[in-house]
Every structure is written in C-alpha cells, then in structure tokens.
Amino acid sequence: MISLKGLLNSIQNLNRKPTKTSPTPYIYRPDVAQFDFATGVEQLRRSGRSVVDHAIENTRPEVVSNIIELGKQVGIEFNEFSIEPSLYQEYCKSAEYSKRYSEYYRGNQPEKTLEHYICYSLLGLNSEDVFVDLASEHSPVPEIFRRLSGAKTYSQDIMYPDGINGDQIGGNACNMPIPDGFITKAALTCSLEHFEEDADTGLFQELARVLKPGGTVCVVPFYVFNQEATQTDPTVSVPAGVPFDQTATIYCAEGWGNRHGRFYSPQSFMQRIIRPTQDKLKFQFFYLSNAQEIDSSIYARFAFTATRL
Known part of the structure; x- marks a missing residue:
C-alpha cells in the first residue's frame, strides 16, 4: 500500500484538484461526515x-515482471537502476535527515529518503541549475538539494501564497506563475498520483512550457500497475x-485516509502523458531493482524522467 502526503483537513490543494476548470474546490481530506x-x-x-476491497499490490515480483513486459509491448523500456547502498547512505549522511529533519515522515523515512536520493542521482544537480520541488508541501528537498549542489531551489505548492515569494512558488502546478524555460530541474515525489481527472496531462503540458530545453523532471515513485487503477x-x-x-x-484501502492515488498501466501512461507531449518531452523509465534490499518497508519500484527537447 502506498503512503501519500498528508495535509491538514480542509487544505484546498489545487495542485491535486480534479481539473483546472472544475467548478468545485479540491479538498485533500474533506471535513465531511464519514x-x-x-x-x-x-x-x-x-x-x-x-x-476491489483491498489495496493495490504492485511490489510483488511477479507483478513487477508483468509491468515490465507490458511496458515493452507499448514501447516503454524500463532500465535497471541498481541502488548502491554506500552512495545512498552517504547521501543521507550529507543531507542530515537525522539531525535536521528527524520528525519528517517519522516511521517512513527510508522510503522518503530513498525517493529523494533517486531524484538527486537522476537529475545530476549542479550550481548552475534552477530546481523546483513540485507539490512540495513541507518537504526538506529544496533546502537539501540547495545545500548539496549549490543550485537555486524553489518549493512549489498551492498552499503557498500566489506568485513567487522568495523561494516559494504558489499557485496551481498546471498553470505556474513563472516564465517559459524557467526551470532546469524539477521533481515530484509521491505527488503525481494525486492529480485527478485530466490534471496529470495538464501538468506535463505545463512542464513542457516551464522546463528549459534540456531541462528534466524526475518522478518517483512512478505508480504503475498491470492494469489502469486508482486507490482510494x-x-x-x-x-x-x-x-x-x-x-x-x-x-479500496481500508484506513488509508486518502481520496485518490492513480496507478497507470503502461498503456494508460502512454495515452495520458507521453502522446500529448511527445513532440516536446523525452521520457526515460527506471526499475529500482534492489529497492527492498535498502529497507523492507520501501515500496518504490519504478521511476521516470522527462526531458525537454
């Protein structure tokens, strides 16, 4: 079962709203009678x-193998990403999670720190980059990546005031108040699955605008399954x-507490994300082959990057 970002009840998070034109506001955890x-x-x-009256199980080896095969059938090739434990541990030490962010996702830090490490590794940040952590909420990623790489970093979320305020970008991720080509690197960690209706398609169309040519966004985990599914x-x-x-x-995941978590099939990802942006973005897909060896609690099995052509 996946663990998604928790917000306080009644936060209106349009980053994960049903659609840009929806007449009703999005409430992540509605204050309604249950x-x-x-x-x-x-x-x-x-x-x-x-x-189905149970959570999605996409980490079993046979399911993972099936996903990889289904990907091949539609032209999605998963490259093996083998996590080097010593490099991951060195990243965690340098990031100072235990010292600076001991309460951040307490009880689930192996998963979150690995997500951050994979993004940092795949993006290859340096001091010339402008990085944006999309749907950032209270994530330490912007501060960590700035400290480790020297990049200019921003956190983006609808819960922030509209516009660019210091190192925060407020507003809808599908319509960011930034100029074309503003971003060189970006990340979504446990965020894309929250984008309801056509907002996921809208997000990548917006990324095709705001990424600088050659700029890259990394998504981890990539929630993919052997069929098109949504967990709730x-x-x-x-x-x-x-x-x-x-x-x-x-x-249906009992006790999960979240309203929407989209799991793509390889085919539905092709239809919803790749085809609408195929003339603007190049995608690469990764299978995290030894993720569970890092910690048995880790559920991330796949990731992907999209680079602006």
Whole structure:
C-alpha cells in the first residue's frame, strides 16, 4: 500500500484538484461526515464501477515482471537502476535527515529518503541549475538539494501564497506563475498520483512550457500497475464525490485516509502523458531493482524522467 502526503483537513490543494476548470474546490481530506469502510465500498459498487476491497499490490515480483513486459509491448523500456547502498547512505549522511529533519515522515523515512536520493542521482544537480520541488508541501528537498549542489531551489505548492515569494512558488502546478524555460530541474515525489481527472496531462503540458530545453523532471515513485487503477479510501472519497477515471478499477484501502492515488498501466501512461507531449518531452523509465534490499518497508519500484527537447 502506498503512503501519500498528508495535509491538514480542509487544505484546498489545487495542485491535486480534479481539473483546472472544475467548478468545485479540491479538498485533500474533506471535513465531511464519514461512514464505515464496507458502506463506502458498497456505494462505489452501486455506481457500476469495477471495485476491489483491498489495496493495490504492485511490489510483488511477479507483478513487477508483468509491468515490465507490458511496458515493452507499448514501447516503454524500463532500465535497471541498481541502488548502491554506500552512495545512498552517504547521501543521507550529507543531507542530515537525522539531525535536521528527524520528525519528517517519522516511521517512513527510508522510503522518503530513498525517493529523494533517486531524484538527486537522476537529475545530476549542479550550481548552475534552477530546481523546483513540485507539490512540495513541507518537504526538506529544496533546502537539501540547495545545500548539496549549490543550485537555486524553489518549493512549489498551492498552499503557498500566489506568485513567487522568495523561494516559494504558489499557485496551481498546471498553470505556474513563472516564465517559459524557467526551470532546469524539477521533481515530484509521491505527488503525481494525486492529480485527478485530466490534471496529470495538464501538468506535463505545463512542464513542457516551464522546463528549459534540456531541462528534466524526475518522478518517483512512478505508480504503475498491470492494469489502469486508482486507490482510494472510500470513507473519504465517497462523501466528497471524488471523480475516478472511467476505465480504471477502483481499489479500496481500508484506513488509508486518502481520496485518490492513480496507478497507470503502461498503456494508460502512454495515452495520458507521453502522446500529448511527445513532440516536446523525452521520457526515460527506471526499475529500482534492489529497492527492498535498502529497507523492507520501501515500496518504490519504478521511476521516470522527462526531458525537454
């Protein structure tokens, strides 16, 4: 089961809103009356959707192998990314998670620190870069990457005041208040899956604008499955009327507390993200072949980068 970013109840997070033109505001964890899990599952089933009453399991070796094969069938080639434990440990030491950020995702730090390490490694940041951490919330990534690389770094989130305020960029990630080609490197860690309806497509169309030619965004984990699916906690999503992709199977994770987590199939990622931007972005995909050897709690198995042509 994936663990996604938690926000305070009632934060309106348009980065992960249903769509740029939705008439109703997005509330990450709506302050609405909840009901029991079984009732939520039943209500989803009454809508005629394909509904499963457990969380998505995309880390089992046989599922991972199937995903890699399905990717090949549609032209998505997963390159092996083998994590060197000593380099990962050196990154964590240099980043000073235990000293500076001991309470950041306490109990889940192996996963988060590995996500950050993979982004840092794949992006190859240096002092000439302008880096933006998208849907950053309270992440230490901008400060860490600035300190380690010398890059100019920003955090972006709808919870910040609109516009550019110091090193914060406030506003909708699908329509950022920055000029064309402003960003050389960017990252989304445990964020893309929250973008509901067509906002994920809109995000990458916006990245094709704001990335400098040759600039790269890294996404980890890449939540991919052997079928098009969305994970939800129906005690949150059903009362809020959360929209789900019409062709996706809905997986209900009891006690998860989150409204929406999209898992792409290789085919749906091709349709939703690659094809709309194929003349502007080049994608590379990675299989994190030894992630669980770093820590048994780690659930990231895939990542990808998109580079502006």
